[in-house]
């Protein structure tokens with residue numbers, strides 16, 4: 562069989578598995594982050610996938626992963642989007658915290674945290690951004706001061722996705738005065754005394770991200786990941802992985818595109834002009850998908866070139882939302898939570914606003930590309 566036939570056979574197998582899978586009541590495709598209400602069905606679904614060896618596909622085999630080819634990861638993500646199910650409980654634990662712990666964690670940290678992540682027991686949150694430190698992450702002011710047996714944390718984070726349902730947080734905090742070398746990375750139990758989480762409501766009415774306050778939170782020495790002062794390096798690895806994961810979301814756009822085409826057909830709008838714009842967008846999505854596959858297959862997942870994918874994916878996502886708005890006309894005003902054919906598109910259009918901000922804004926990706934890939938002056 563050729564590679565393509567192999568992949569198509571794999572796709573058919575996964576599609577049939579997902580069609581016949583037992584879906585927990587209340588399961589929906591909630592995207593990378595579950596709301597509080599999604600955690601129950603999302604966890605049950607994750608466990609079902611784990612039983613069938615379909616989680617942590619990119620993790621090394623020794624930690625329960627499958628060291629899977631990019632083709633398998635893409636097909637799985639693609640088929641999950643098609644089936645309208647999430648591919649895992651949430652992205653922070655599996656796609657960010659897991660790889661960080663595998664690379665920088667001690668044996669004890671790996672033993673304690675990786676298996677519960679793999680099994681979907683623990684939701685994690687990423688505690689990087691602050692009111693005065695988003696794009697300029699080196700401006701983090703939340704402080705971790707060394708004490709006799711550990712660290713004392715004071716400060717505030719914001720936009721922390723899933724913090725309201727998380728058991729652990731990946732915390733970037735200031736341990737010294739130097740801008741980059743004064744940062745360290747910690748694991749914070751979210752139920753520790755002094756941690757307060759306040760959910761924020763988004764444009765689509767859901768509440769996925771939060772403000773998090775640290776008021777004299779005590780952490781033990783083994784909460785530190787890597788060494789004191791290594792936080793910036795670890796944060797960059799985490800953000801690199803985040804860009805990579807967000808790039809991979811190109812696959813979930815295909816389903817939305819199909820829904821948009823259907824909405825246009827149902828409204829008798831599919832004239833040559835709209836058809837041409839839709840086809841252009843569709844080809845852009847395929848180009849993105851193949852570029853993502855090629856970039857990962859090249860092996861350097863930390864490459865700044867992933868900024869191209871993050872930039873293009875989020876801007877394409879936005880273009881898709883904008884075109885859906887044109888197709889829907891006044892139906893674009895429906896409640897994104899209702900059960901009309903317009904609702905998933907309205908939801909995607911609203912969420913699409915966030916894509917060019919989260920994981921590093923489009924302007925920051927352009928700066929990275931200009932300076933680190935093209936070698937332009939700062």
Ligand SMILES: Cc1cc2nc3c(=O)[nH]c(=O)nc-3n(C[C@H](O)[C@H](O)[C@H](O)COP(=O)(O)OP(=O)(O)OC[C@H]3O[C@@H](n4cnc5c(N)ncnc54)[C@H](O)[C@@H]3O)c2cc1C
Pocket residue numbers: 686687688689690691692693694695696697719720721722723770915916918919920921922923924925928
């Ligand atoms: C849906 C969503 C989920 C998120 N989840 C998390 C999470 O789980 N954990 C977490 O820590 N953070 C999270 N974030 C926060 C995200 O990482 C920040 O919003 C992002 O890094 C931008 O920071 P900021 O909001 O402080 O904007 P700012 O940095 O204040 O930027 C404001 C504007 O100025 C522009 N700008 C800033 N600096 C430059 C520059 N040097 N050159 C050119 N333009 C510039 C930006 O592009 C932007 O348009 C999330 C954000 C969103 C939208």
